[in-house]
Amino acid sequence: MKKSNEEKLFSLKDYYVFDRKIMNKSEGYIKMFSKDFEKNININEHTDVGMISLIVFPMLKQLENYYNEEICISAGLVLSLLEAENINLRIKSYHAENLIFRLTSIWDYYYNIINEYLHLEIPADNIIKKRIINRHCVNVDFVKDGKIIKVVEKPLPIEEQKRIRKESRTKIKTLNKIMLINTISHRFHLTERFKEIFSIMDSDCIEQLKHIRNQIVHRRALGAGISPDYDFLGQSISINNKGWCDFNELSEIIKLNLNVITKEIQLIHEVIFFDERPNSIENKDKQYFVIKVKCKDCGKESILPEMKTIEEQKIPCPVCWKHEIEIIDKFKTNELNYGGRMNNHIKKFIEHLDNIT
Numbered sequence: 001m002k003k004s005n006e007e008k009l010f011s012l013k014d015y016y017v018f019d020r021k022i023m024n025k026s027e028g029y030i031k032m033f034s035k036d037f038e039k040n041i042n043i044n045e046h047t048d049v050g051m052i053s054l055i056v057f058p059m060l061k062q063l064e065n066y067y068n069e070e071i072c073i074s075a076g077l078v079l080s081l082l083e084a085e086n087i088n089l090r091i092k093s094y095h096a097e098n099l100i101f102r103l104t105s106i107w108d109y110y111y112n113i114i115n116e117y118l119h120l121e122i123p124a125d126n127i128i129k130k131r132i133i134n135r136h137c138v139n140v141d142f143v144k145d146g147k148i149i150k151v152v153e154k155p156l157p158i159e160e161q162k163r164i165r166k167e168s169r170t171k172i173k174t175l176n177k178i179m180l181i182n183t184i185s186h187r188f189h190l191t192e193r194f195k196e197i198f199s200i201m202d203s204d205c206i207e208q209l210k211h212i213r214n215q216i217v218h219r220r221a222l223g224a225g226i227s228p229d230y231d232f233l234g235q236s237i238s239i240n241n242k243g244w245c246d247f248n249e250l251s252e253i254i255k256l257n258l259n260v261i262t263k264e265i266q267l268i269h270e271v272i273f274f275d276e277r278p279n280s281i282e283n284k285d286k287q288y289f290v291i292k293v294k295c296k297d298c299g300k301e302s303i304l305p306e307m308k309t310i311e312e313q314k315i316p317c318p319v320c321w322k323h324e325i326e327i328i329d330k331f332k333t334n335e336l337n338y339g340g341r342m343n344n345h346i347k348k349f350i351e352h353l354d355n356i357t
């Protein structure tokens with residue numbers, strides 16, 4: 001076979017060093033698409049924020065930073081390269097592939113945040129699913145060993161393990177868009193923000209980008225000129241020196257995806273910031289409030305679940321238990337936080353009764 005007379009191979013410099021014009025244009029795009037998600041929050045909207053919201057918030061901030069840095073910086077460069085006429089197809093494709101993977105992967109990170117926030121407990125991937133199934137295949141015993149208690153895992157009989165593994169493989173589903181939407185819709189009464197989140201998740205541009213990503217994963221690199229294709233003669237090799245993907249269209253799809261992702265992050269930022277957890281289906285029409293009270297006797301301020309059946313004068317201060325409180329504020333809470341505050345309040349009241357009797 002003759003030695004092929006291919007184009008020269010590019011170097012690190014060709015892939016990573018660009019002229020001022022491209023860099024300036026990239027900076028412009030980065031500025032255009034990066035976003036301060038806290039800036040648009042209406043700080044006058046006062047709500048009761050619970051523990052889960054506080055735990056999930058750092059995970060959300062990490063996603064926002066991922067978007068603003070890894071996605072926006074990559075997007076700025078790619079959009080600028082795709083428009084440039086003096087850049088080779090392979091260099092454009094290399095950077096675009098990087099961005100396409102990030103733009104499609106961010107959805108799973110996004111689903112994970114909702115999964116954690118709403119405690120859906122859907123396994124994030126097959127690795128976690130496998131661990132869950134393994135856990136189902138053992139009995140946990142607490143065995144006393146001298147002064148300490150040891151946790152001993154005893155595997156179930158092999159036949160039982162086989163049955164559990166077989167059943168769990170189909171029964172336990174991993175996290176994806178459909179699983180997320182179905183689980184939430186089945187258990188919760190959707191708020192307006194959640195309805196909007198789900199509606200945006202169905203945007204065409206997300207599927208268009210996934211379609212390109214899937215071809216890169218299974219069939220051809222973005223910069224491939226020679227690749228399998230399908231026409232009236234069936235599957236065969238197609239040759240196109242300009243590549244198989246229209247870069248003008250790709251550029252538009254990328255911009256649409258960036259817009260959709262920022263809208264979605266903004267919405268979930270607001271949900272978690274205000275702890276706007278949807279009500280369960282059973283309590284779909286209820287509204288939950290907490291009251292901030294100040295005791296005229298001990299002077300302490302406390303937050304209590306609103307108890308509509310009790311008159312203000314009859315609500316005791318949860319610190320000194322005198323009936324001398326005044327309500328100084330009232331704001332929205334969610335079903336979970338309300339329940340937690342109510343349990344806590346009842347527990348304190350019982351402790352108080354125990355102390356005085």
Ligand SMILES: [Zn+2]
Nearest residue numbers: 295298317320
């Ligand atoms: Zn008091």
